[in-house]
Structures are given as C-alpha cells and as structure tokens.
Amino acid sequence: MNKRGEFQISADFLTVEQKRNILYNNAARYLRLSVDQFMNIEILREYCISKKNVTESFPFGDDTLVFKTEGRIFALVNLEGDLSINLKCNPARAIELRERYSSVIPGYHMNKKHWNTIYIDGSVPDKEVFSWVDHSYDLVLNKK
Numbered sequence: 028m029n030k031r032g033e034f035q036i037s038a039d040f041l042t043v044e045q046k047r048n049i050l051y052n053n054a055a056r057y058l059r060l061s062v063d064q065f066m067n068i069e070i071l072r073e074y075c076i077s078k079k080n081v082t083e084s085f086p087f088g089d090d091t092l093v094f095k096t097e098g099r100i101f102a103l104v105n106l107e108g109d110l111s112i113n114l115k116c117n118p119a120r121a122i123e124l125r126e127r128y129s130s131v132i133p134g135y136h137m138n139k140k141h142w143n144t145i146y147i148d149g150s151v152p153d154k155e156v157f158s159w160v161d162h163s164y165d166l167v168l169n170k171k
Contacts, residue, residue: 067110071110075102080097082095090107092104100115101166101167105135109146111145111147112144112160114162114163115163115167117162128145130151131144
C-alpha cells in the first residue's frame with residue numbers, strides 16, 4: 028500500500044491472476060474480512076467503487092444499486108430481500124458457473140446469455156465473487 032492508502036503491484040513477473048490474488052488478500056485485510064464472514068452490501072459496494080472510473084446510482088429505483096464504468100453498467104445489486112448481484116459474463120463461462128453453483132442463475136431482468144444473477148448466501152467464496160466482478164468490469168470496459 029502506498030502513502031495514499033492505494034494498493035499497488037509493480038512486480039512485472041506476476042500473472043494477472045497472481046496480482047488479483049494479492050490485491051484481494053490486501054483488500055480483505057483492509058476491510059477486516061475474516062474467513063467465516065459472509066459478504067455483505069458494504070463489502071460488495073466498497074469493492075465495486077474501488078475500481079477505476081466507477082460511478083454508482085439508482086436509475087431503476089431505490090432497491091437496485093447500479094455500478095457503471097464509462098457510462099456502461101457492469102454490476103447491479105438488489106438491495107431488497109436476499110442480497111444478489113447481476114454481473115456481465117462471457118456466455119460460455121456464464122453457463123459453466125450456473126452449472127457449478129446453485130446460487131448462480133441467468134440474469135434477472137437481463138440478457139440471460141450475457142448476465143448472471145448471483146445470490147450472496149455464502150455458497151460462493153468471496154474471492155470468486157470478487158473475480159466475477161472483475162470479469163464483468165473488464166468485459167464492459169473492453170467493449171468500447
């Protein structure tokens with residue numbers, strides 16, 4: 028962490044996955060996450076807004092928090108009822124995740140080919156959810 032509290036990795040020999048693991052572990056320590064703690068809206072929100080050029084808003088009403096980068100949605104969080112998040116996903120990977128996790132379903136009110144809804148109930152490790160947020164963010168950012 029630098030003097031401004033930002034996480035930086037300058038080791039060019041690390042893979043993208045290794046860098047993400049390091050960032051996740053540092054973020055987990057920073058947010059005081061323990062292995063037994065469930066993800067919650069505060070942790071999810073902090074992770075999403077920590078990404079570059081992210082804005083948050085409520086364009087669909089008070090029960091849906093929307094995260095955008097460069098004007099494009101990459102995550103929608105349901106704030107009413109069970110905590111869930113809609114994330115953009117590569118179509119083949121979307122199907123794979125739905126088959127692997129019962130808490131991952133086709134995107135609610137979204138294009139089901141490209142979006143998944145993930146119920147945050149502890150059945151998916153936080154690290155996985157964070158990596159899916161990264162994947163969604165990257166897909167949206169690189170689609171320009």
